[in-house]
Amino acid sequence: MAKKYIDVMDTTFRDGFQSVFGGRVLMDDFFPAVEAAKEAGINHFEFGGGARFQSLYFYLQEDAFEMMDRFREIVGPDANLQTLSRGINTVMLDTGSRELIDLHAKLFKKHGTTTIRNFDALNDVNNLAYSAECIKRHGLNHEAVITMMDLPPGCHGAHGVDFYEKTLRDMLDAGIEFDSLCFKDASGTANPNKVFETISMARRVLGEDVHLRLHTHETAGVSVASYLAALEAGANGIDMAASPVSGGTSQPDILTMLHATKGTNYNLGDLELTKILKYEDRLKECLAEYMIPPEATQVSPLIPFSPMPGGALTANTQMMRDSDNLDKFDEVILEMKEVVEKGGYGTSVTPVSQFYWQQAYANVMFGAWNQIAPGYGRMVLGYFGKTPVEPDADIVKLASEKLKLEPTTENPLDIADKEVTKSIAYWTKVLEDEELEATEENIFIAASCDQKGIAFLKGEGPLMIRKGKNNQNCGEEEMSGSYTVVVDGKSYSVQVAEGDAEISVTPSATATPVATATPVATATGGKGSVEINSQTPGNVWKILKAVGDSVNEGEQIMILEAMKMEIDIIAEKAGVIKSIDVNTNDTVIDGQLLATME
Numbered sequence: 026m027a028k029k030y031i032d033v034m035d036t037t038f039r040d041g042f043q044s045v046f047g048g049r050v051l052m053d054d055f056f057p058a059v060e061a062a063k064e065a066g067i068n069h070f071e072f073g074g075g076a077r078f079q080s081l082y083f084y085l086q087e088d089a090f091e092m093m094d095r096f097r098e099i100v101g102p103d104a105n106l107q108t109l110s111r112g113i114n115t116v117m118l119d120t121g122s123r124e125l126i127d128l129h130a131k132l133f134k135k136h137g138t139t140t141i142r143n144f145d146a147l148n149d150v151n152n153l154a155y156s157a158e159c160i161k162r163h164g165l166n167h168e169a170v171i172t173m174m175d176l177p178p179g180c181h182g183a184h185g186v187d188f189y190e191k192t193l194r195d196m197l198d199a200g201i202e203f204d205s206l207c208f209k210d211a212s213g214t215a216n217p218n219k220v221f222e223t224i225s226m227a228r229r230v231l232g233e234d235v236h237l238r239l240h241t242h243e244t245a246g247v248s249v250a251s252y253l254a255a256l257e258a259g260a261n262g263i264d265m266a267a268s269p270v271s272g273g274t275s276q277p278d279i280l281t282m283l284h285a286t287k288g289t290n291y292n293l294g295d296l297e298l299t300k301i302l303k304y305e306d307r308l309k310e311c312l313a314e315y316m317i318p319p320e321a322t323q324v325s326p327l328i329p330f331s332p333m334p335g336g337a338l339t340a341n342t343q344m345m346r347d348s349d350n351l352d353k354f355d356e357v358i359l360e361m362k363e364v365v366e367k368g369g370y371g372t373s374v375t376p377v378s379q380f381y382w383q384q385a386y387a388n389v390m391f392g393a394w395n396q397i398a399p400g401y402g403r404m405v406l407g408y409f410g411k412t413p414v415e416p417d418a419d420i421v422k423l424a425s426e427k428l429k430l431e432p433t434t435e436n437p438l439d440i441a442d443k444e445v446t447k448s449i450a451y452w453t454k455v456l457e458d459e460e461l462e463a464t465e466e467n468i469f470i471a472a473s474c475d476q477k478g479i480a481f482l483k484g485e486g487p488l489m490i491r492k493g494k495n496n497q498n499c500g501e502e503e504m505s506g507s508y509t510v511v512v513d514g515k516s517y518s519v520q521v522a523e524g525d526a527e528i529s530v531t532p533s534a535t536a537t538p539v540a541t542a543t544p545v546a547t548a549t550g551g552k553g554s555v556e557i558n559s560q561t562p563g564n565v566w567k568i569l570k571a572v573g574d575s576v577n578e579g580e581q582i583m584i585l586e587a588m589k590m591e592i593d594i595i596a597e598k599a600g601v602i603k604s605i606d607v608n609t610n611d612t613v614i615d616g617q618l619l620a621t622m623e
Contacts, residue, residue, distance in 0.1 A: 026290075032069060032236075032262035033279070033294035034107060035062060037308065038096070039071040041270035044242065045321040047343045048080030049490045052092045054311055059099050061307035062267070065300040071264070072096045074108030074133070074141070076375060078116035082474045082481040084489040090136045090466050097137030105139045107168070110160075111375060112145035112152040113410075113437055117473045118376045118400070120409060120437045122447040123155060128469050130159040142240075144170030144209055146377035147369075148188075149410035150195040155438060157201045168238070169196060169203035172372035173210040174332045175219070177362040183370040183413035186222045193230055205236035205262075210251070211374035212332035213242035217254040224258035238262040241276070244338065246324035248277045249285050256291055263293075268305045269312060273322040274338050280305070316491035318342060320354075331361035332373040333382065341382050343491075348562035350615065353389055360385035367420045368405055369412025380404050387592075390561045394420070396593060397427040407433045408440065447472070459483065553603030553623035557582065558616050563592060565611045570620075574602045582620055585613065594619055 038059065042050045062070070073093050081087045097106060113120050115129040133141060141160045145152040148171060160167040171192050176184050189208070196203075208215075208223060215223075220239060227237055239255035240263075241248045252263045264276050271278035279301050283293055321339045333341075345351040361373075364384045371377040383398035402424035403409060405416035411434075421432060433440070441447050452471045456463040461482050470478040480486040563585040570582045576596040583605075585592040600622040607619050 028290050028292035030292050034069045034264045035067045036071045036264045036276050037266045039077050041266035041275045043076050044275035045270045047339055048077045049084045058308040058311045061304040063100050065304040069105040071107045074116055083477050086486050086488050093136040107140040108138050110141050110143045112156050120441045122441045124449050126156050127159045130163040134163040134165050140166035140168055142168040144172050146374045147371045147410050147412055148192045150199050152410045161202050166204040168205045168207050170207045170209045172374050173208050173215040174212050174372050175214040177330050180366050189223050190226050207238040210241040213244040214329045214332045217250040220251045221254040221258045224255050224260050228259040236261045240264045243272045243277050244274050245328040267308050314492040331358045356389045357385045360388050367417035369416035370414050371412050397424045402428045410437055553621035555622045557620045559613045562614050565607050565609050570602050572602050
């Protein structure tokens with residue numbers, strides 16, 4: 026009797042890269058491994074979309090559409106190339122207008138995509154209907170998604186099998202057309218028994234002919250058990266990655282699953298151990314210079330208590346490294362439980378996972394609920410759709426007060442369509458003003474990445490990868506050379522050499538201040554006696570007040586950007602601004618003077 030064929034999607038080059046490197050891997054570095062994967066017999070790849078879309082423009086100064094074209098050239102016309110889309114957000118963190126959602130499907134079809142996996146983090150079926158329509162209209166396969174997780178202990182009201190069955194039946198009642206159905210557990214927290222019961226339920230509801238898949242991560246340590254449970258319940262496909270970007274925060278390794286299914290009635294994609302070994306060896310060579318964060322290789326037993334997706338976890342820890350506050354990571358993770366519970370139990374997957382993270386970060390850095398992260402606040406107020414259960418009433422009231430927004434039940438698409446900055450015409454004008462060509466690709470890049478997209482198109486964006494000399498965790502890198510260090514405000518020239526070589530330390534000719542700024546303006550009579558300091562590392566995004574302006578207690582003076590969130594800098598008392606000590610776009614450190622007032 027022939028074994029049951031199980032379709033394997035290789036997530037290495039999308040979710041694997043996202044889960045380990047925050048998506049920051051250059052295409053020329055990994056394309057040889059794509060060729061090796063093809064030679065190993067893999068013909069189903071996740072190759073773009075999700076956070077891997079924006080990360081190319083934000084950090085790598087590469088064009089995602091060019092990457093997708095070249096990927097297709099390597100694997101040939103018959104491979105199933107899949108991308109990830111966040112329903113009405115597509116590959117953005119904010120809701121797109123209808124015309125941008127349609128443009129997303131059109132461009133991804135144009136640039137080699139076969140299938141779009143389409144999910145909504147709130148499991149709000151209304152958020153899937155229009156994006157599904159666009160995907161099918163442009164000739165793509167639509168893989169509809171129900172997002173999963175286990176709730177933290179003591180939490181109830183959603184994310185049971187009955188909740189997933191209601192979501193599935195709502196999708197069917199809404200007439201959403203799909204070619205396959207995936208249950209997506211981005212945090213890896215859905216326990217194997219619930220996975221088995223959920224896939225079994227879907228098989229009963231949909232019959233035997235519908236293609237069912239499970240997607241999970243190893244973050245909580247139960248991914249292999251969950252995949253085996255899904256297969257036993259009747260799943261047709263699972264997602265896996267290749268070492269060194271497998272396991273930990275990523276998907277289980279292909280070799281691991283081949284081993285786990287020995288002696289069973291499952292044929293994992295006709296894949297052979299020896300060929301996969303060669304592919305993984307090639308991938309290791311390609312990624313040898315890249316820093317692999319230690320948290321990317323670990324299973325965390327705390328994740329079921331504080332669900333954080335593998336794909337978001339390392340991206341956030343990398344930002345904390347950049348901000349020099351990674352020591353706060355454990356506190357932020359522990360804060361997630363309350364944030365999830367009060368937020369209405371949206372699934373911890375992008376963008377909701379990022380909203381959870383931002384609010385947990387704000388609670389740790391600024392005190393519990395002293396600030397409301399804009400995304401989290403807009404979510405509990407209804408601007409992204411309906412949460413699985415009603416958010417905490419006190420948090421809704423607080424978000425309304427902090428963000429100066431009323432709660433809404435209006436369709437998020439209707440809200441987005443009314444926003445001028447989410448129109449094709451708006452971004453066409455922006456590109457023309459910047460003397461950039463207004464192609465459909467450039468319009469979508471600008472609309473989805475905003476000023477960072479414009480910077481990419483103008484060739485002005487920063488390259489931010491961790492490899493070679495930028496690999497901070499590589500203990501064997503060359504450290505010899507001359508450096509300038511600052512001690513107690515004095516600058517010294519220091520020579521560093523290996524072994525017993527003689528070195529010297531001398532005062533530097535030019536003192537170099539650290540993290541200081543020339544005031545933009547100071548009132549006559551000097552600075553004020555009340556200092557306003559940053560409470561977190563970040564960048565100055567907007568300066569809202571000028572020297573001489575009167576401010577009320579609690580009024581915004583400026584806004585910082587940190588961890589992809591807006592940090593309000595407010596007046597602690599009523600008074601007059603006496604100095605502004607930073608400029609827009611300045612990088613600031615924890616405790617740095619931002620302004621003074623009297």
